[in-house]
Amino acid sequence: MRRNQHAGRLGSGGLSLGVFTRDELDDIHLSTLEVLERTGVWVEDDDALTVFAEGGAEVDLESHIVRLPAHVVEDAVRAAPSKLTLCGRVPDNDVVLESDRVGFTNFGEGIKVVDPESGELREPTKRDVAEAARLIDALPAIDVLERPLGAHDVPQDAVPLHNAEAIFANTTKHVFIGPINGFLLKKVLAMAAAVVGGADTLRRRPIVSFITCPVSPLKLVKDCCEIIMESARAGACVNVLSMAMAGGSSPVTLAGTLVTHNAEVLSGITLAQLTARGAPVMYGSSTTAMDLRLASASVGSPECALINAGVAQLARYYLLPSWVAGA
Numbered sequence: 431m432r433r434n435q436h437a438g439r440l441g442s443g444g445l446s447l448g449v450f451t452r453d454e455l456d457d458i459h460l461s462t463l464e465v466l467e468r469t470g471v472w473v474e475d476d477d478a479l480t481v482f483a484e485g486g487a488e489v490d491l492e493s494h495i496v497r498l499p500a501h502v503v504e505d506a507v508r509a510a511p512s513k514l515t516l517c518g519r520v521p522d523n524d525v526v527l528e529s530d531r532v533g534f535t536n537f538g539e540g541i542k543v544v545d546p547e548s549g550e551l552r553e554p555t556k557r558d559v560a561e562a563a564r565l566i567d568a569l570p571a572i573d574v575l576e577r578p579l580g581a582h583d584v585p586q587d588a589v590p591l592h593n594a595e596a597i598f599a600n601t602t603k604h605v606f607i608g609p610i611n612g613f614l615l616k617k618v619l620a621m622a623a624a625v626v627g628g629a630d631t632l633r634r635r636p637i638v639s640f641i642t643c644p645v646s647p648l649k650l651v652k653d654c655c656e657i658i659m660e661s662a663r664a665g666a667c668v669n670v671l672s673m674a675m676a677g678g679s680s681p682v683t684l685a686g687t688l689v690t691h692n693a694e695v696l697s698g699i700t701l702a703q704l705t706a707r708g709a710p711v712m713y714g715s716s717t718t719a720m721d722l723r724l725a726s727a728s729v730g731s732p733e734c735a736l737i738n739a740g741v742a743q744l745a746r747y748y749l750l751p752s753w754v755a756g757a
Contacts, residue, residue, distance in 0.1 A: 455744065463504075475651075503700050512529075513526070537756075594622075639666055662701075662705040665710070684737060698711075
């Protein structure tokens with residue numbers, strides 16, 4: 431089992447970048463609650479609308495707008511676990527997420543790969559997914575594996591299953607997969623159960639977690655809702671990861687973008703907790719600024735680093751494990 435080093439502890443003097451004061455975090459939190467209660471989020475899935483309604487939200491079935499009272503959101507945040515253990519196929523690769531511990535994963539999902547023999551830039555195959563998983567498995571600095579590539583030589587309606595098969599067979603580390611929808615998520619869970627010896631064992635030691643993204647601004651589409659709810663029911667961790675773009679799908683200011691980002695992530699976390707109280711969740715971000723010249727996401731930019739620092743502060747504010755993207 432791995433317990434990575436702390437960051438920002440006074441005893442160790444670890445690296446820390448605090449872009450907001452506690453008062454400013456309070457302002458972002460209160461602004462987020464106002465957005466969720468007054469503006470609300472658009473929720474596409476009918477089952478999710480029912481869950482929200484039964485949990486105390488105001489649901490407009492005609493417009494699909496869900497308005498979340500502050501007490502519902504804050505209760506959901508308190509219900510989410512502050513500590514997670516991401517289990518590997520071997521216990522030595524278990525990773526504990528708690529109290530400012532910092533770890534690393536690879537970036538995903540690559541849509542091109544450089545052929546290791548010819549040097550050609552081409553679309554990735556299922557074999558590339560397997561070989562990338564084996565490489566990541568051998569790198570000690572990478573704690574958990576996010577699907578590194580997507581197989582383009584298989585039926586795309588079932589690509590998460592092919593990705594999962596290639597990855598499960600080539601790593602002993604914990605795996606994060608984007609399953610596309612709830613139906614395929616359940617199939618991936620069945621595959622993982624076969625790997626570890628049964629559904630009960632998988633629930634005790636889950637070797638796979640899932641990633642899903644709200645659509646900015648302020649939308650929980652059907653597939654996102656399905657992934658959140660099915661993960662919660664199965665006891666699998668779900669990483670609710672906003673991909674807001676400052677100046678595009680969210681306000682151009684750092685604080686304004688983080689309010690939108692925060693509302694999207696907290697609405698997903700609330701759905702998870704209303705589905706199964708205590709369900710494991712991660713506070714995720716691939717939020718960055720939009721390059722206004724190219725209308726593209728500026729991943730790896732200074733703005734992305736500042737947003738990541740703000741996201742990490744917000745996750746700590748809520749006592750939740752976080753996941754931030756970069757390059």
